[in-house]
Amino acid sequence: MTQITSDDATREHVSITDADVEAAHGLLEFIQACPSMFHTAQTIARRLDDAGFTRLREGDAWSVEPGSCCYVVRNNSSVIAFKVGEGATDSGRFHFQLSATHGDSPTFKVKDVATLDGPEGGLRLNVEAYGGMIDYTWFDRPLSLAGRVFVQVDERVESRLVSLDRPVAMIPSLAIHLDRSMNDAFSPNRATDVCPLVSAGLMDEATFDRLVADAAGVEPEQVLARDLFLVNLQQPCVWGAEHEFISSPKLDDLMCAYVSLEAFLEARNTAAVSVYCCFDNEEVGSNTKQGAMSTFLPDVLVRLSAALGAGEEGYRRALAKSMLVSCDNAHAVHPNHPERYDASNRCRLNGGLVVKEAANQHYCTDAFSRAVLAAVCRRAEVPLQTFANRSDMAGGSTLGNLSNIQASMHAVDVGCPQLAMHSSYETAGTRDVTLATKALKAFFEADLRIVEADAVDIA
Numbered sequence: 001m002t003q004i005t006s007d008d009a010t011r012e013h014v015s016i017t018d019a020d021v022e023a024a025h026g027l028l029e030f031i032q033a034c035p036s037m038f039h040t041a042q043t044i045a046r047r048l049d050d051a052g053f054t055r056l057r058e059g060d061a062w063s064v065e066p067g068s069c070c071y072v073v074r075n076n077s078s079v080i081a082f083k084v085g086e087g088a089t090d091s092g093r094f095h096f097q098l099s100a101t102h103g104d105s106p107t108f109k110v111k112d113v114a115t116l117d118g119p120e121g122g123l124r125l126n127v128e129a130y131g132g133m134i135d136y137t138w139f140d141r142p143l144s145l146a147g148r149v150f151v152q153v154d155e156r157v158e159s160r161l162v163s164l165d166r167p168v169a170m171i172p173s174l175a176i177h178l179d180r181s182m183n184d185a186f187s188p189n190r191a192t193d194v195c196p197l198v199s200a201g202l203m204d205e206a207t208f209d210r211l212v213a214d215a216a217g218v219e220p221e222q223v224l225a226r227d228l229f230l231v232n233l234q235q236p237c238v239w240g241a242e243h244e245f246i247s248s249p250k251l252d253d254l255m256c257a258y259v260s261l262e263a264f265l266e267a268r269n270t271a272a273v274s275v276y277c278c279f280d281n282e283e284v285g286s287n288t289k290q291g292a293m294s295t296f297l298p299d300v301l302v303r304l305s306a307a308l309g310a311g312e313e314g315y316r317r318a319l320a321k322s323m324l325v326s327c328d329n330a331h332a333v334h335p336n337h338p339e340r341y342d343a344s345n346r347c348r349l350n351g352g353l354v355v356k357e358a359a360n361q362h363y364c365t366d367a368f369s370r371a372v373l374a375a376v377c378r379r380a381e382v383p384l385q386t387f388a389n390r391s392d393m394a395g396g397s398t399l400g401n402l403s404n405i406q407a408s409m410h411a412v413d414v415g416c417p418q419l420a421m422h423s424s425y426e427t428a429g430t431r432d433v434t435l436a437t438k439a440l441k442a443f444f445e446a447d448l449r450i451v452e453a454d455a456v457d458i459a
């Protein structure tokens with residue numbers, strides 16, 4: 001474990017390489033393909049298809065054997081993929097090595113009756129908050145819409161993903177001349193201030209319905225329901241004189257969703273069942289049918305165990321030997337506000353994956369799980385950083401401890417360091433894409449032999 005502090009004189013500064021920039025561009029392209037959580041699941045599924053994985057339907061019988069690579073999607077917004085090592089069921093070794101991330105990000109959701117009339121003939125969208133965003137970051141920038149709609153085709157109702165892929169809305173600021181207090185206390189009201197403008201008078205509710213129907217390739221009367229969200233269209237970029245930074249919408253948590261997917265796909269481990277999870281609804285508490293607190297993960301693991309001949313007893317025994325790495329981005333020290341962070345347990349951009357720990361167990365890290373990950377990363381010569389909240393601040397929470405309610409096992413919370421979490425445009429370190437992928441690949445490849453909470457052998 002490498003401990004980084006703000007006055008760490010021995011800190012190593014490593015140049016950003018062409019390979020780092022290329023890896024970062026891979027992430028940014030992935031994010032561009034994920035304008036909503038439904039697109040995130042689809043993008044991950046396509047990547048798995050390309051890698052030769054087989055999609056299993058929850059409503060069908062499953063056939064799984066050593067060597068199988070499969071994935072399951074729930075609600076078209078959460079994905080669990082697994083690779084069964086050829087020797088995964090050998091003599092009492094059966095266990096899981098998992099990563100978990102989330103594919104949703106804070107945004108605004110369009111209500112059923114989508115528009116607000118006026119004033120002066122204009123048309124605005126009627127939206128409500130999905131998650132806890134920094135509201136002002138949604139103002140004065142081109143916005144689009146993406147999500148899914150359900151359409152009726154004859155006697156069948158079916159899901160269609162939609163993404164308008166062009167600017168159709170904007171939340172304009174009020175001019176400084178009309179509110180001189182704007183720079184003192186900007187506190188937008190979500191019912192009256194956060195109403196995206198979609199027309200100055202040429203459009204009505206029917207035209208909006210037509211816009212959505214066209215995107216779905218149907219007539220407006222065929223659209224029965226929609227889950228549509230605002231999308232910040234500002235393009236992601238690698239920036240800085242030394243290419244040190246990446247900025248993009250949705251780095252929380254698509255950065256972890258991407259690096260853990262790359263690590264999962266690259267890693268080889270014949271002795272374990274490697275599992276990749278990307279859950280929906282972390283930003284609204286995870287307690288949905290497809291969230292980290294749902295039965296999705298145990299449903300998959302139990303059925304997978306049964307298909308491999310392990311049964312209920314085998315599943316329980318496997319959990320006792322398993323470990324989860326819960327990956328959700330962490331707060332890097334803000335250059336203008338270092339006082340908001342713990343004086344010594346804090347992290348920086350481009351310093352590598354961050355282990356997050358909290359005494360109140362809002363992070364699932366404990367000494368056992370931290371020790372396992374530290375040993376794995378030491379062996380792979382990949383740096384780890386550390387994060388804890390200031391002792392007088394509550395801090396955030398994530399999905400590891402929630403997923404542990406349904407499938408309890410050793411678990412550690414990690415994330416990539418980033419700035420401006422829950423802004424509509426966030427910033428992270430270019431090199432952290434490479435470093436986090438390496439750390440997670442080392443975890444997936446480690447031959448872990450966990451002996452309850454007593455010890456672990458790592459080969």
Ligand code: ZN
Nearest residue numbers: 252253328329
């Ligand atoms: Zn997150």
